[in-house]
Amino acid sequence: MNDLPNRARSISSLRDFLELLEDSGQAITWSDPVMPEPGVRNIAVAASRDANGAPAIVFDNITGYPGKRLAVGVHGSWDNIALLLGRPKGTTIRELFFEIAGRWGDQEAQISFVPEAQAPVHECRLEQDINLYDVLPVYRINEYDGGFYIGKASVASRDPLDPDNFGKQNVGIYRLQIQGPDSFTLMTIPSHDMGRQIMAAEREGVPLKIAVMLGNHPGLAVFAATPIGYEESEYSYASAMMGAPIRLTKSGNGIDILADSEIVIEAELQLGERELEGPFGEFPGSYSGVRKAPIFKVTAVSHRRDPIFENIYIGRGWTEHDTLIGLHTSAPIYAQLRQSFPEVTAVNALYQHGLTGIISVKNRMAGFAKTVALRALSTPHGVMYLKNLIMVDADVDPFDLNQVMWALSTRTRADDIIVLPNMPAVPIDPSAVIPGKGHRLIIDATSYLPPDPVGEAHLVTPPTGDEIDALSKRIREMQLGALS
């Protein structure tokens, strides 16, 4: 398929993307009967073992949910991400990283508005006797989760103190636990946009209405999880990064939502109320604790005819969560670092949402990489997440862990590290000293430069570059061809 870039730009919905994935051998339909627990989880976990090539799986025969469809693993492999970006299967992670990094700030957003009556998401509407369990084929994602979770919801909201400001609308992915037929809790932290908005609404006593979008344009699912500035619109950002138009409409409670999503749940914050939430098997691969979280009351549900409920398996990696957000965690850090330090050549923050990051840099002088590392800690994502940083030279590909290990083995002195004690930490990091506070580690695995008295060793220089990359691919293709 040589029209992949055009086809990727023409995607406007989850359905479009599933069709593209299916045409490319990257989506399958699971029509054998399957129990919600543990069947769905088992199949999702088995699929996510193949980080490079796992297909999306659409279930259409879940016991007790006749006629309902569930999709998992839509962003569950690098091949699926490649197709979303208009690149062929087999594109390397490094190539995908530069594909995204190259789009940064490059394009104009193309936003169009569709009247509500013409928006597919409003084809069916429920305003009374709402039972989320009637609409969503939910299942327990990990066996000790506290309930049934919606794990891949893009939640849209307006700033409760500036509701007319388009840019201050927030779209973010938050975990939602269903709490009875028409309520759910939402987990967030004060530093996230939603956390700020909930606290502002409760402080001022003003309503906070939200729209929970499920089964979305696959670009939004990626970019709603990307840390961008508070006043930047995630819709504009997603459109610009996709180089494609995004169609919006209004939810019944007045929020801009994607016109082509499968399902939207409209809800209102119950000011000051908290309900027990959790545990939930989170991205570090461990369960969060039980906490009292804000609760929302559902006021209406809109959905397309025969909607597809899209969910995610998340837990101990590798999982869809890692491919969903990995590159889009890395690219903003890269772009932000290069504003100060153009010597930065790549950023790999794929691991556990960037709890470990590997940054390659052209070292200006001895110790320079540490300066870059400290700047990384002050990027929006770095403030909370970049716990372990490994700094490597520009001749090391941070996406090739064999090369990173070589740098650690040959260019690291045991005392050439920095430990920054008692720094902010994501509360669900299980290694934190106390939740929300922990230590940071910077390992300088770059080579020695003046004024360091130890010079660089005389390196072997094996052939590298496009020719070698092409040969690697050819060898792989010949190997696959030998099997068929």
Add this chain to the structure above:
Amino acid sequence: MTTTVCGRCKSSGAVTDHQGRQDGAVVWTILRCPTCNFSWRDSEPARAIDPAARSVDFAVDADDLQRYPKILQQ
């Protein structure tokens, strides 16, 4: 309200939120504990929902709900 015991905090009084049907017959029921908010499906494996089989690491103490922290405090 039922006399069903919550697998997590061992309180009784679970409420029924939904029943799944297949060819007209009920194949499972989703229940919710009003004390600790645990929700479960009665068709799940015992190690997730049966208080006798479930790991105590994930129990909730119904007599000490104050211990669980409240997020987003002003």
